[in-house]
Amino acid sequence: METVSLVCVFLAVTVLFSTIFMKQQEWRTRRRRILTAVASQDREPPQWTRLLEILARLHQRMPTTWYTAKMTRRLEHAGMHVPPIHFLVVQELGALAGLVLFAVTIGLQDIHPGMLVGFLLGGYLLPSFWLNNRIKERRLTVTRDLPEVVDLLSLCVGAGSDFMTALNRIVREFRPCPVREELGILLQEVRVGKRRRDALRGFADRLQTPETSTFARTLIQVDRMGTGLAEALTILSEDMRLARYHWAERFAQQAPMKMLLPLIMSLGAAMMIVAGPILIQFMRGGLMSGPQMSPENMQGQQK
Numbered sequence: 001m002e003t004v005s006l007v008c009v010f011l012a013v014t015v016l017f018s019t020i021f022m023k024q025q026e027w028r029t030r031r032r033r034i035l036t037a038v039a040s041q042d043r044e045p046p047q048w049t050r051l052l053e054i055l056a057r058l059h060q061r062m063p064t065t066w067y068t069a070k071m072t073r074r075l076e077h078a079g080m081h082v083p084p085i086h087f088l089v090v091q092e093l094g095a096l097a098g099l100v101l102f103a104v105t106i107g108l109q110d111i112h113p114g115m116l117v118g119f120l121l122g123g124y125l126l127p128s129f130w131l132n133n134r135i136k137e138r139r140l141t142v143t144r145d146l147p148e149v150v151d152l153l154s155l156c157v158g159a160g161s162d163f164m165t166a167l168n169r170i171v172r173e174f175r176p177c178p179v180r181e182e183l184g185i186l187l188q189e190v191r192v193g194k195r196r197r198d199a200l201r202g203f204a205d206r207l208q209t210p211e212t213s214t215f216a217r218t219l220i221q222v223d224r225m226g227t228g229l230a231e232a233l234t235i236l237s238e239d240m241r242l243a244r245y246h247w248a249e250r251f252a253q254q255a256p257m258k259m260l261l262p263l264i265m266s267l268g269a270a271m272m273i274v275a276g277p278i279l280i281q282f283m284r285g286g287l288m289s290g291p292q293m294s295p296e297n298m299q300g301q302q303k
Contacts, residue, residue, distance in 0.1 A: 059085050076206050078134045079178055087131075091124050098123025138178050139209050143247070145179045146211045147240040154233035163219075163229060164190065182206055197223055211240060 064085065071084035098119035106115065149170060156166030164187070171184045182203055189199040197220045204216035215236065222232045 053086075059088065064088065074131060074135065077138070077208055078131055079138055079181060080131075080134075087127065091127050094123035094126055095120045096123070139207065141178050142182075142207050142209050143211055143244070145177050146209075146215065147237065147244050149174065149179050149183070150215065150233060150237045150240055154230065154237050157230045157233055163196075178207070211243070214239075 067088060068084045071087055075082060075084060075087065098121075099116075101123075102116055102119040106112070152170055152174070153163075153166050156169060157163060161169070167183060167187055171180055171187055174180045185206075186199045186203045189202065190196055200216040200219050204212045218232055218236050219229075221227075222229050
C-alpha cells in the first residue's frame with residue numbers, strides 16, 4: 001500500500017506541474033495571436049506565470065548556454081513557444097517535488113541515497129519524457145496531415161492561384177493542426193521580407209520529418225529552376241499519397257506482432273478458464289469414478 005500511495009502522490013505532483021507549464025504555453029500562444037491579429041491592450045499574466053519568470057531570473061548568472069541551445073530546438077520541434085529557462089524551472093520544480101515526496105513517504109531519518117537520487121532524477125526527467133512524447137505525436141500528426149495540405153495546394157494552384165494566395169487560403173480555412181501552424185509561420189516570414197526558400201528551409205527544420213523535407217526541397221527546386229508549380233505539386237501529392245499508403249500498410253503489418261505478447265499473456269488465463277473445471281473434477285476423483293449402481297441393479301445384472 002505504501003508503494004501505491006507513493007506512486008499516486010508522485011504522479012499527482014507531476015501532473016500539477018505539467019498542467020502549469022501547459023497553461024503557460026496556451027496563454028503565451030493566445031497572447032501572441034491577439035497581438036499579431038489586432039492592436040489590443042496586453043493581458044495581465046496569471047500569478048503562476050509571474051512565479052516562473054521570477055524563478056527564471058535566478059538563472060541569469062548561471063552557465064545555461066548549452067541547455068538553452070539544446071532545448072530551443074526541442075521546444076521548436078514540439079511547437080512550444082516558451083523560453084527554455086522556463087522549462088528548466090519546471091524540471092527543477094519536478095526534482096523538488098520528488099524530494100518532497102521522498103520526505104513524506106519514506107522520511108529523512110534513514111536516508112537511502114539510491115532511492116533519493118531516483119526520486120530526484122524521476123522528477124527532473126519526467127517533463128523531458130513528456131516533451132519527447134509531444135514531439136513524436138506532433139511529427140505523426142504532420143505525417144498524416146501534410147498529404148492533404150499538398151492536395152489542397154495543388155488544387156488551388158491548378159485553379160489559377162499563385163503559391164502565396166493558395167497558402168494564405170489554406171492557413172485561413174484548414175482545420176487547426178501543426179501543419180497549419182507552421183505554414184502560418186512560413187507565410188508571416190515571407191511577408192516580412194524573408195526569402196521563400198529560406199522560409200521553406202526553416203519550415204522543414206522545425207518539423208524534422210521526411211515529408212516536410214521533401215515538400216520544402218521540391219518547392220525550393222521549383223523556385224530555382226522556374227518549372228511549373230502545379231505539375232510539381234501534383235507529382236508531389238501523388239508521391240505523398242503513395243508513401244502514406246505504404247506507411248499505413250507497414251503499420252498494419254506490425255499489428256499482429258504487437259498483439260502477440262498480450263495474447264501469450266492471456267493464454268494462461270484462457271487455459272485456466274477452460275481446463276480449470278476439468279482439473280478440479282479430476283482432482284476430486286470425478287473422472288476416475290464411474291456411475292454408481294444401486295444394489296437392486298447389481299443383483300439383476302448377476303441374474
